[in-house]
Amino acid sequence: xxxxxxxxxxxxxxxxxxxxxxxxxxxxxxxxxxxxxxxxxxxxxxxxxxxxxxxxxxxxxxxxxxxxxxxxxxxxxxxxxxxxxxxxxxxxxxxxxxxxxxxxxxxxxxxxxxxxxxxxxxxxxxxxxxxxxxxxxxxxxxxxxxxxxxxxxxxxxxxxxxxxxxxxxxxxxxxxxxxxxxxxxxxxxxxxxxxxxxxxxxxxxxxxxxxxxxxxxxxxxxxxxxxxxxxxxxxxxxxxxxxxxxxxxxxxxxxxxxxxxxxxxxxxxxxxxxxxxxxxxxxxxxxxxxxxxxxxxxxxxxxxxxxxxxxxxxxxxxxxxxxxxxxxxxxxxxxxxxxxxxxxxxxxxxxxxxxxxxxxxx
Numbered sequence: 540x541x542x543x544x545x546x547x548x549x550x551x552x553x554x555x556x557x558x559x560x561x562x563x564x565x566x567x568x569x570x571x572x573x574x575x576x577x578x579x580x581x582x583x584x585x586x587x588x589x590x591x592x593x594x595x596x597x598x599x600x601x602x603x604x605x606x607x608x609x610x611x612x613x614x615x616x617x618x619x620x621x622x623x624x625x626x627x628x629x630x631x632x633x634x635x636x637x638x639x640x641x642x643x644x645x646x647x648x649x650x651x652x653x654x655x656x657x658x659x660x661x662x663x664x665x666x667x668x669x670x671x672x673x674x675x676x677x678x679x680x681x682x683x684x685x686x687x688x689x690x691x692x693x694x695x696x697x698x699x700x701x702x703x704x705x706x707x708x709x710x711x712x713x714x715x716x717x718x719x720x721x722x723x724x725x726x727x728x729x730x731x732x733x734x735x736x737x738x739x740x741x742x743x744x745x746x747x748x749x750x751x752x753x754x755x756x757x758x759x760x761x762x763x764x765x766x767x768x769x770x771x772x773x774x775x776x777x778x779x780x781x782x783x784x785x786x787x788x789x790x791x792x793x794x795x796x797x798x799x800x801x802x803x804x805x806x807x808x809x810x811x812x813x814x815x816x817x818x819x820x821x822x823x824x825x826x827x828x829x830x831x832x833x834x835x836x837x838x839x840x841x842x843x844x845x846x847x848x849x850x851x852x853x854x855x856x857x858x859x860x861x862x863x864x865x866x867x868x869x870x871x872x873x874x875x876x877x878x879x880x881x882x883x884x885x886x887x888x889x890x891x892x893x894x895x896x897x898x899x900x901x
Contacts, residue, residue, distance in 0.1 A: 551731065552716070555575075565752050576731045593734055594745060595738070595742075602769060604747045604749055605749065606764065608758075610755050614702075615700055619691065624679040624680065625654070634866075636672045652693060702719065703720075713873075715872060719869070726776035731748055742888055744895075765852070777858045778871065781862045783860070801857065802833070804833065806856065807839045809854065814897075829878060853895075860872075
């Protein structure tokens, strides 16, 4: 299988990443995922928090959950100053040093407005102040208006959401794709592409391509989506951390763009199921799919709650390395996404009832 540079997967990922969807406000991203999933799914449904569940029915009873998360790191408007600036609350994990001077979109009931995140000019800071990162509390959003009345006339209200402005872009090497919200619309796009690849094929299980909500604020949608699906096997699909830029090293982040998907060996919320991990490694080797390993000392994926459902669900986290996650722009490699889809399809085709039953006690 090849994901064409200008084909359906690229277009789906572009549309997903450009849709707005911070935690608790995923509706635009959700409707985009549903639109792409509808032609390849046998059924579309949601849990009561808004997670998308696209079902591809098979010939046997194992239930396989392939879950990305719909939400992206963003912000929420909390105050409008008399001078017309917006104070905000982060939604998800942000490092303040990557926030200042970035363009954002403010979403209101009247429309969407472009703004820029401002801060006190460095020329006005003391030498000691310049040594420290600017506090998030000292940042604000500038809409280019004169006062509070102008802001209110635009329909801006506390509680409105803000997302980075960063269109999907092919870079100098067109295999390198840049966008906001690669974390984790990439996982949602992969879940839909897996269903597309299974259309018209006999496979031994029911596959659930899921886009969960509110992962960035505690993986909340993973709880409710898993309760809805009741899976026998879980795959959390998310971006990993690429360590192939200056200042990083293989002891911190071994992932490299273009060298294959990643199997997560450990994160702060999940120790992967050993039998399923071995099956992933064997399947990759037998199918000539490059596979990298990653470990995350801080942070977790939806696997942390998927694997705890009911009596327990054998689960692993799979992903692709990504540069500059939790910022306005991230970069992934096309071939890593391609190989990840290949790997998941190969795994699903061999996860029949007998294999799944053995894995539960492996």
